[in-house]
Amino acid sequence: MICDPDIVIRVENLKTRFGDHIIHQDLNLEVHRGEILGVVGGSGSGKSVLMNTILGLIAPSHGTIEIFQKKIGSRFDRTEINHRIGVMFQNGALFSSLSVQENVEAPLIEHTRLREPWLEAVALMKIGLVGLDAEVGRQMPAELSGGMRKRVSVARALALDPELLFLDEPTSGLDPIAAAEFDQLIRTLSDTLGLTVVMVTHDLDSLYSISDRVAVVADQKIVEVSPIAELERSDHPWIRAFLGGRAERAKERNR
Numbered sequence: 578m579i580c581d582p583d584i585v586i587r588v589e590n591l592k593t594r595f596g597d598h599i600i601h602q603d604l605n606l607e608v609h610r611g612e613i614l615g616v617v618g619g620s621g622s623g624k625s626v627l628m629n630t631i632l633g634l635i636a637p638s639h640g641t642i643e644i645f646q647k648k649i650g651s652r653f654d655r656t657e658i659n660h661r662i663g664v665m666f667q668n669g670a671l672f673s674s675l676s677v678q679e680n681v682e683a684p685l686i687e688h689t690r691l692r693e694p695w696l697e698a699v700a701l702m703k704i705g706l707v708g709l710d711a712e713v714g715r716q717m718p719a720e721l722s723g724g725m726r727k728r729v730s731v732a733r734a735l736a737l738d739p740e741l742l743f744l745d746e747p748t749s750g751l752d753p754i755a756a757a758e759f760d761q762l763i764r765t766l767s768d769t770l771g772l773t774v775v776m777v778t779h780d781l782d783s784l785y786s787i788s789d790r791v792a793v794v795a796d797q798k799i800v801e802v803s804p805i806a807e808l809e810r811s812d813h814p815w816i817r818a819f820l821g822g823r824a825e826r827a828k829e830r831n832r
């Protein structure tokens with residue numbers, strides 16, 4: 578394998594299966610430093626399984642995964658890189674019995690030796706970074722709107738200053754305005770912090786407004802990785818159906 582510092586994730590010849598059910602076969606993917614990569618695919622195509630395999634939550638049956646130029650073979654390998662990766666799971670997965678500030682402090686308590694008053698200082702800084710007022714820190718997740726909860730999840734995912742951020746369906750359940758604001762937050766964080774973002778989504782608006790490239794999971798592999806404007810020219814049936822009228826209009830323009 579060539580060691581390229583601008584490749585943050587490299588997946589080669591990945592095979593995953595549950596019993597006889599093969600999810601991925603010969604799947605290859607490279608994620609570039611600093612990009613926002615959208616991951617799309619039909620329901621059940623294996624997007625979440627791919628994300629969870631990269632995160633080490635599912636063991637591949639074949640293939641290699643390299644993160645930060647390090648081949649990941651065992652759980653021990655991951656302890657060195659876990660703090661460099663932030664994850665926002667679908668629906669945020671906040672601890673409902675903890676305040677917003679305590680949610681953001683949780684990874685700091687688990688993975689660092691920071692104690693008060695620094696815990697609070699760092700948590701409030703992260704809460705501010707995602708565009709929320711410090712007073713929100715005292716509120717409970719149930720008191721917040723869906724958009725605010727998503728922002729808190731991002732603040733928690735950023736607690737340890739990761740270089741790589743995974744987002745699973747980040748705009749699901751948000752109205753179009755809140756979704757657009759959330760997208761802009763992710764773009765700003767990526768640009769200002771140099772974050773690499775891998776975002777599993779069905780949201781075409783997000784893909785058009787903030788993704789640098791889009792990877793398409795279909796037929797048990799990644800069938801295309803390219804900027805969304807180039808995907809419009811694809812002949813793959815699922816991509817054409819997904820992009821719908823936009824792909825047809827692009828074909829007309831190019832005729």
Ligand SMILES: Nc1ncnc2c1ncn2[C@@H]1O[C@H](COP(=O)(O)OP(=O)(O)OP(=O)(O)O)[C@@H](O)[C@H]1O
Nearest residue numbers: 595598600618619620621622623624625626627794
């Ligand atoms: N733990 C598991 N055990 C058995 N099968 C599983 C498991 N997790 C996922 N699968 C199967 O793997 C396939 C891919 O699932 P996955 O959740 O990755 O799809 P997805 O592309 O994320 O779908 P969606 O867009 O609906 O969330 C599905 O057929 C699912 O039933």
